Amino acid sequence: MKTVTLTINGQAVTVNEGTTVFQAAQAAGVFVPHYCYHPDLSIAGVCRMCMVEIEKVPRPQISCNTVATEGMVVRTDTPKIKDTVKGVLELHLINHPLDCPICDKAGECKLQDFYQSYGLYTSRMEHEKVHKPKVQDIGTIVLDSERCILCTRCVRFTDEVTHSNELGIFNRGDRSELRTYDEGPLKNDYTGNLADICPVGALTAKDFRFQQRVWFLDKTKSVCTMCAHGCNTAVSINSSTKKLYRVEPRRNPEVNQSWICDTGRWGIHSLTENRVATPLKNAGGFLDATWNQAFSEMKRAITEAPEKTLVFLSTAMTNEEVVDVCQVMFALGVKNFSWLVDEAVVSETQPFDGILKHHDLSANARGTAEILKRLGLTNLGMKAGIDKVKTQPLSQVVAVGLDAAQGPLWVEVAAVIPTTTQSFVHATNHHPSFEAAKWVLPNTTSFEKTGTIVSALARVQKVNRILPAQGLARDSHALAWGISRGDDRSVPSKERAKTIFESSIQSWFCPGEKFSQFNEMGVAL
Amino acid sequence: MSGRSLRSRSYLWPIFIGMWITARHLFFNLFHMRCLPTIQYPEQRRNYSPRFRGLHILTVKQNGDIRCTACMLCATACPAACIHITADEHPDPNVEKYPREFNIDMLRCVFCGMCEEACPVDAIRMGPGYELAGFDRNDFIYTKDDLVKNGNNTLSHVTHH
Amino acid sequence: MKLLAPERRIILKNIETPNLHQLSVYQAAGGYQTARKAVAMNPDAIIEEVKKSGIRGRGGAGFPTGSKWGFVPFKTGKPIYLLCNADESEPGCFKDRLLLERNPHQLIEGIIIASFAVRSLKSYIYIRGEYATAAKVVQKAIDEAYGQGFLGKNVMGSTHTIDVVLHRGAGAYICGEETGLISSLEGKKGYPRLKPPFPAVSGFLNCPTVVNNVETLSTVPWILANGGEAYATYGTEQSRGTRLFCVSGWVNRPGVYEEELGCTLRDMIDGHAGGMKEGAKLKAVIPGGSSTPPLTPEEVDKATLDFETMAKFGTFLGAGGIIVIPDHFPLLKLLERLTEFYWDESCGQCTPCREGTGWLYKMMKAIEHGKGTAQDVANLQKTANQMMGVTICALSDAAAMPVLGFLKKFPNEFKSAREHT
Numbered sequence A: 001m002k003t004v005t006l007t008i009n010g011q012a013v014t015v016n017e018g019t020t021v022f023q024a025a026q027a028a029g030v031f032v033p034h035y036c037y038h039p040d041l042s043i044a045g046v047c048r049m050c051m052v053e054i055e056k057v058p059r060p061q062i063s064c065n066t067v068a069t070e071g072m073v074v075r076t077d078t079p080k081i082k083d084t085v086k087g088v089l090e091l092h093l094i095n096h097p098l099d100c101p102i103c104d105k106a107g108e109c110k111l112q113d114f115y116q117s118y119g120l121y122t123s124r125m126e127h128e129k130v131h132k133p134k135v136q137d138i139g140t141i142v143l144d145s146e147r148c149i150l151c152t153r154c155v156r157f158t159d160e161v162t163h164s165n166e167l168g169i170f171n172r173g174d175r176s177e178l179r180t181y182d183e184g185p186l187k188n189d190y191t192g193n194l195a196d197i198c199p200v201g202a203l204t205a206k207d208f209r210f211q212q213r214v215w216f217l218d219k220t221k222s223v224c225t226m227c228a229h230g231c232n233t234a235v236s237i238n239s240s241t242k243k244l245y246r247v248e249p250r251r252n253p254e255v256n257q258s259w260i261c262d263t264g265r266w267g268i269h270s271l272t273e274n275r276v277a278t279p280l281k282n283a284g285g286f287l288d289a290t291w292n293q294a295f296s297e298m299k300r301a302i303t304e305a306p307e308k309t310l311v312f313l314s315t316a317m318t319n320e321e322v323v324d325v326c327q328v329m330f331a332l333g334v335k336n337f338s339w340l341v342d343e344a345v346v347s348e349t350q351p352f353d354g355i356l357k358h359h360d361l362s363a364n365a366r367g368t369a370e371i372l373k374r375l376g377l378t379n380l381g382m383k384a385g386i387d388k389v390k391t392q393p394l395s396q397v398v399a400v401g402l403d404a405a406q407g408p409l410w411v412e413v414a415a416v417i418p419t420t421t422q423s424f425v426h427a428t429n430h431h432p433s434f435e436a437a438k439w440v441l442p443n444t445t446s447f448e449k450t451g452t453i454v455s456a457l458a459r460v461q462k463v464n465r466i467l468p469a470q471g472l473a474r475d476s477h478a479l480a481w482g483i484s485r486g487d488d489r490s491v492p493s494k495e496r497a498k499t500i501f502e503s504s505i506q507s508w509f510c511p512g513e514k515f516s517q518f519n520e521m522g523v524a525l
Numbered sequence B: 001m002s003g004r005s006l007r008s009r010s011y012l013w014p015i016f017i018g019m020w021i022t023a024r025h026l027f028f029n030l031f032h033m034r035c036l037p038t039i040q041y042p043e044q045r046r047n048y049s050p051r052f053r054g055l056h057i058l059t060v061k062q063n064g065d066i067r068c069t070a071c072m073l074c075a076t077a078c079p080a081a082c083i084h085i086t087a088d089e090h091p092d093p094n095v096e097k098y099p100r101e102f103n104i105d106m107l108r109c110v111f112c113g114m115c116e117e118a119c120p121v122d123a124i125r126m127g128p129g130y131e132l133a134g135f136d137r138n139d140f141i142y143t144k145d146d147l148v149k150n151g152n153n154t155l156s157h158v159t160h161h
Numbered sequence C: 001m002k003l004l005a006p007e008r009r010i011i012l013k014n015i016e017t018p019n020l021h022q023l024s025v026y027q028a029a030g031g032y033q034t035a036r037k038a039v040a041m042n043p044d045a046i047i048e049e050v051k052k053s054g055i056r057g058r059g060g061a062g063f064p065t066g067s068k069w070g071f072v073p074f075k076t077g078k079p080i081y082l083l084c085n086a087d088e089s090e091p092g093c094f095k096d097r098l099l100l101e102r103n104p105h106q107l108i109e110g111i112i113i114a115s116f117a118v119r120s121l122k123s124y125i126y127i128r129g130e131y132a133t134a135a136k137v138v139q140k141a142i143d144e145a146y147g148q149g150f151l152g153k154n155v156m157g158s159t160h161t162i163d164v165v166l167h168r169g170a171g172a173y174i175c176g177e178e179t180g181l182i183s184s185l186e187g188k189k190g191y192p193r194l195k196p197p198f199p200a201v202s203g204f205l206n207c208p209t210v211v212n213n214v215e216t217l218s219t220v221p222w223i224l225a226n227g228g229e230a231y232a233t234y235g236t237e238q239s240r241g242t243r244l245f246c247v248s249g250w251v252n253r254p255g256v257y258e259e260e261l262g263c264t265l266r267d268m269i270d271g272h273a274g275g276m277k278e279g280a281k282l283k284a285v286i287p288g289g290s291s292t293p294p295l296t297p298e299e300v301d302k303a304t305l306d307f308e309t310m311a312k313f314g315t316f317l318g319a320g321g322i323i324v325i326p327d328h329f330p331l332l333k334l335l336e337r338l339t340e341f342y343w344d345e346s347c348g349q350c351t352p353c354r355e356g357t358g359w360l361y362k363m364m365k366a367i368e369h370g371k372g373t374a375q376d377v378a379n380l381q382k383t384a385n386q387m388m389g390v391t392i393c394a395l396s397d398a399a400a401m402p403v404l405g406f407l408k409k410f411p412n413e414f415k416s417a418r419e420h421t
Helices: A021-027 A079-093 A110-119 A153-161 A192-197 A262-266 A268-272 A291-304 A319-331 A365-374 A382-390 A404-419 A476-485 A493-509 B006-010 B012-031 B073-077 B114-118 B144-150 C023-028 C033-038 C043-053 C065-070 C095-102 C104-118 C132-147 C178-185 C214-226 C228-232 C265-272 C297-302 C307-312 C331-345 C351-368 C374-387 C395-409 C411-419
Strands: A003-008 A011-016 A051-054 A073-075 A141-143 A167-170 A177-180 A203-205 A217-223 A232-238 A243-249 A280-282 A286-288 A309-314 A336-340 A396-402 A422-427 A439-442 A451-454 A459-463 B056-058 B083-089 B097-105 B124-126 C081-086 C122-127 C163-168 C209-213 C242-249 C255-260 C282-286 C321-326
Touching: A003 A021, A011 A021, A021 A051, A021 A073, A051 A079, A079 A110, A079 C351, A079 C374, A141 A177, A141 A192, A153 A167, A153 A192, A192 A203, A192 A243, A192 A262, A217 A243, A217 A459, A243 A262, A243 A268, A262 A268, A268 A404, A291 A396, A291 A422, A291 A439, A291 A476, A309 A319, A309 A382, A319 A365, A319 A396, A319 A451, A319 A476, A319 A493, A336 A365, A336 A382, A336 A404, A365 A451, A365 A493, A382 A404, A396 A404, A396 A476, A404 A422, A451 A493, A476 A493, B006 B012, B056 B144, B073 B083, B073 B114, B097 B144, B114 B124, C023 C104, C023 C132, C033 C104, C033 C214, C043 C065, C043 C104, C043 C214, C043 C228, C065 C104, C065 C209, C081 C104, C081 C178, C081 C214, C095 C104, C095 C132, C095 C214, C095 C242, C104 C122, C104 C132, C104 C209, C104 C214, C122 C132, C122 C178, C132 C163, C178 C209, C209 C214, C214 C228, C242 C265, C255 C265, C265 C282, C265 C297, C265 C321, C282 C297, C331 C351, C331 C395, C331 C411, C351 C374, C351 C395, C374 C395, C374 C411, C395 C411
Parallel strands: A003 A073, A309 A336, A309 A396, A396 A422, A422 A439, C081 C122, C081 C209, C122 C163, C242 C321
Antiparallel strands: A003 A011, A051 A073, A141 A203, A167 A177, A217 A232, A232 A243, A280 A286, A280 A439, A451 A459, B056 B124, B083 B097, C242 C255, C282 C321
């Protein structure tokens, strides 16, 4: 590809031909203020904030729609540009209601940010502002037209990404107003992204609305485990209360651009609520018990009849957990392993809606299958495994690492439990269908563990621990370790994950990657 | 034994001097009641400066509703982390946001007045009250109603909205 | 006083002929002869002839028409569209209306020639919604032309196809901006588009598109009939040919007058328009439609109507709408009305224009109603400056320029507001 070299603020930068001045500036590390530009949407060029001065061009130009040419001399720091940007910013703000105290965007609002860095003037607006409807319910999102700066990011999103076209700008001039057609609600599965891409507080998510001020939140990079796509996320928790508040997409052009679906975003509540708190032993009814009891019983049960034991491996487990569980079980003599997955859809590698959503809800089906192969173990397959339990060659079931994201699959597993002599279920949430299980053990969610997973796009990505384990929940590393020893003298799971990563996963899936500094964007398998 | 005088050994003389001083004050105060430094609390109370930073007040609007919009700036500014607000959607869409809960842990509070400084809508003020006592730690967690009561429904300066 | 003699007219040559809008009358006056000649020519030769004439677009921007046609990429495989901009909405301009209502066939002939030159098979005439009569007349003329085989397949016996469709706008000023017009014609909201890409490369339906004003296209038959050199003998060095001026305001004979470029503004007002009504004194002249900065009486005495002189006085020839303002007329009222117009017509796409036009109007309203303050006057100036040259189309500039012009040239009008605090 041909390249061009241009100078931005005296700094030479070489970019591919066809790159805009805006992108070139980004590449050079020069920040250009903007509202309407978004890397994953078309160019609108309406906010007029990204003005730059180009040598031999008399007027300031918007950088987002100006293609960089060879030898171009661009400046973003001249007094003229600063003045122009300040002037445009002032016009953005003259009719803004300035209700920051009750606006959820405050703290991450681009109007606030740019006022601090480019504005700092005293308001000259002494006339009545333009008033528009506030607090409009449009489904999962609350729309405040008065705060809207009409950057049209949301309109372009529903047009270009979801193709659902619910939003439009109505009327003209300063009466222009963002609205949904027919005043109806938003009807796509990606509505949460609207609140993210809105640079101001016009679109706020009902789910997060008034829950927390953004400056109390800490973001951690992670990966969504609600389906096989493996969208990159940034998860926010309140650092002092350790409460999870929201999941936002993290831009990865190879995986999810800047988006995640509403299930991945708001499904977190089902993952964090109604959890199994302590190990539960079935004695005609579930009673609280200790991990120590559970481990010793499990070890005894498995060592007594390893050939009659079937281990169901949840595909929500990380690669390291799968290796750990398989190795421990194999050492105890178990030879029957089956993954837990919807076998009808597991082979789909592309999202069914053409955007991000997969039918396959297992975050790590590919990794699980590959590891079993590498360890030389046979994957019975879920249907065959269940059949074997029903027809009684196998009478003991250990289901490891069950996660609420895979909830629908639980019912199938649970259906065979009554036919077993004894079964052990390690799951995040309790489920009525576990009634016949001998033990129900609390598992950690994907927010409470660290490890790598392989997405449907055959990409190895790292899930990061965001929260401490809830209650007495333990991840599958602790489970495997406990079963192998028969007591609950646990090891730090993270250390174990790291050791396993370095001894096997690294060389199998992602040579050269380090566990502690895993590539944020993931690596192709 | 030697070296100490009888006067000293009898202890009476120092007692007499002590009694004399006491009696002098007693009679002085008896005839100069105005100069007494002590007051008859709780019947009598001191006047504090209007800038005194006492127990917090939550102000109210004309319609009696609490002025606070739950913007959390006071909680952010608080160096003692003693303000706990739970925001919620107000039934009236014109109000939008309000604090469903507004608790101040007076045992943590250092009465610095940063909350008052930070408030953009004159919803919280440091009031004149200083009587802070209780039988239980929970008594020191002042709720929204306690704080409004602290100020006797003080009207807010801010009139818009 | 030197006025253009009626027999030397170009665009309004036969305008006084009764029933000129009928095909037979137009043909009797020599109509469609040039189109017949053109379809037998080499298209490039036509473009060359237009380039030679030096004619610049008559819609307001004044871009050389020949060059515009020359930019069209003919070999992309995409259809090329010729759009005729008949969305004449600039306050003070009514020249296209005259051409559309009185001489539609001249326009159609111009479209045939231009289409042939730029290899366009389909043309649209985007006519202003309010021009109901004109739309009727033009539609009838198009039908007549189809009936005679001047339009449609095998135009005038050639192998060329030229279809013309009349499209009525819904009454938005911004649809007169060429890319706004394209958006509107595509059925979208009349939002002007970012350039690049320019319409010549990617315009209507993302195909190469030429947008020309009614007057420009109406001039083309004459240029081709008489040659580009003949046309270039009219006017001045930079501003070739003649053009239509719409004189309105406080004059005895308001109307549309054809005049050579470079004639004096005084000749136009005192000659063609018959001088000031009731002997009133002149206070100001807006030379090119509402968006152009005004001229003071001293400047009017010195001004000639051509692109370069107007630029010298800090204003533009625009679309030729000369508005004559008498001494007794309150300029502030006029300016308030202008800012209201632009506030109402701003499409709302770019922030500076959307917010700025509204603010200008609010300030002018306050000033006009005697409630303005010195702060308002200062803000007016600053805000108008902030709106200059920062938006997609020129509406923001169009709204700001008269404000700046009046502030600069008639500061006394704002005196009472300045003294009010």
